[in-house]
Amino acid sequence: MSINIPRGTQDILPGEVETWQLIEDAAKRLCRLYQYQEIRTPIFEHTELFSRGVGDSTDIVQKEMYTFEDRGGRSITLRPEGTAAVVRAFVEKKMFGNPDQPVKLYYMGPMFRYERPQAGRFRQFVQFGVEALGSNDPAIDAEVISLAMNLYGELGLKKLKLVLNSLGDPESRKAHRDALVSHFKPRIGEFCGDCQNRLEKNPLRILDCKKDRDHELMKTAPSIIEYLNEGSRDYFEKVKEYLGQLGISFEVDPKLVRGLDYYNHTAFEIMSDAEGFGAITTLCGGGRYNGLAEEIGGPETPGIGFAMSIERFIAALEAEKVSLPVEKKIDCYLVSLGDRAKDYTVGLLQELRKLGVSAERDYLGRKLKAQFKAADRLNARFVAVLGEDELDKGVINLKNMETGDQEEVELASFVEKFREQQG
Incomplete structure (x- = not known):
């Protein structure tokens, strides 16, 4: 009996891997210019890191994690994303005490999610991401976004769209949260089971639901922009101002919600507008997460980062018919x-x-x-x-x-x- 590759994984063969290497090399070179240093964390972590850091109400924690019990009876999970592990290392190794702040890091490696395989989505996939920890300056939000945009542009992608939103500070988020509960609660029975569970835990994530995206209440849901307090509005305006200085165009989408619970203030996605790219257009996503370090036992530490899938990067190159200068001689x-x-x-x-x-x-x-x-x-x-x-x-x-x-x-x-x- 022949043994086949597990569903949702792939072999990257000679002739293909050179494209991967070129993207990886370009990412590392760009990180050196921006002064981001590489960090390598374990492929598996204690499950609690992700349940606390990523959020119990997320699809990742509820449905998609590869979790098992090791021989010592400990619950272990293959990492489904990179940020929580990087912040755990930042806290555990007391990097918040480094004289050079903010601490600017990047990572690259396999992640694991048990989801339905489809074009550009795998159960084992490779992420490149950056994290900047220790600064509340909106200029570093713009820098992180520009690093991602520059990497795509440097390798030839042109049909890109940057979508931006602010999720506000805790005060703004609470006001918006209360407004969402009031909006959805009278008719929550018309929504899927996931949305019903999220109503009290994290109603913001209802806006991210794929099943009920066309429900009429989605179209009239209160916008976070309406509930931003003065400090949050000023912060968001500064981020937009800096992006303008960097020559980066963007669209503001008040309904943009990142899929992880730890985000606040700036949230963004970079999408492909290439014809034939597919229904799922997101190439890269990220944002600010000022409460994550405290959630996993560290001191109050602001942070911002992004993660991009190398597989989707390659799919976007193919959709735009971009040929990378791969050396084959x-x-x-x-x-x-x-x-x-x-x-x-x-x-x-x-x-x-x-x-x-x-x-x-x-x-x-x-x-x-x-x-x-x-x-x-x-x-x-x-x-x-x-x-x-x-x-x-x-x-x-x-x-x-x-x-x-x-x-x-x-x-x-x-x-x-x-x-x-x-x-």
Whole structure:
């Protein structure tokens, strides 16, 4: 019986993984420019971290987490998102005491959610995200958003839409919460079971319901913008002002609600407007979470961040027909004729690689023509041919595969001269 890959996961094969590497490298390079440092957290955490940090009322905690009991009887969960784990590390390692504040971090790695697989959504997926902890300055909200927008733009995406909202401070959120309860409560029986459960726990998340999105009460629900106090309004205006200074256009959507409980003040999503991208257009989401550190036992610490799916990034590139400049060439392919020449290329190959030359040779005992075909498939810039006669004379024939030019090179100095020729 054959064993197949689990549903909702994928193999990323050679020929595909190079695109992933290019995106990952671009993200790391951009983070260096913005002074965000990498953090790596465990793939699994205590379940309580997510139930407290992400929120009991979220779909993630209620329906989507991979949770199990380990041999010690502890409840363990494969991480469904990155922020809670990063903040846990920030608190546990007392990074709030670092002299350089805010603490600016980024992460990249697999996340796990048990949800229905569909285009661009997997049960194991890769997220890149950033977190800035320790600053209440709206300028850092704009910086975090600009980092995400710049990454998409740098790799060629053009059909992007930034959607912005403010969820307000605790006072504003309480006023809005009371208004939502009053609005939905008389007819809550017409909504799905999830919405009925959320009415008292977190009525804001009713606005995020996919099942009841077309209900008439959704269209007339009170807007958070109407309930922002002066401080929250001023904060939101500053974020918008800074985005304008950065040349980043946006739309304000009062109904934008992030799916996690820890958000307040700035909330945003970056969407793809590319034709044929699919019904789910969100590429990236994030926002401010000023209460999360306290929720998991740390001191009062403001924070803001975002997370983006690499899978959806690639889907957006495909929808816009953007081809990334993936390097698929090697520098030199060694062709050998005869047993002695074949044996000699083992050491010659190693010498080339030690000097930083990407090189390959035949391992299947193929004839001359087949070896040249292999070099073509690998897009080799040069082919070096070594036979018994060349070995006796101490030379090797070097062919430029782009121009067709050939030259005979002294074997003793071949490696060094080849490296010099490559620059």
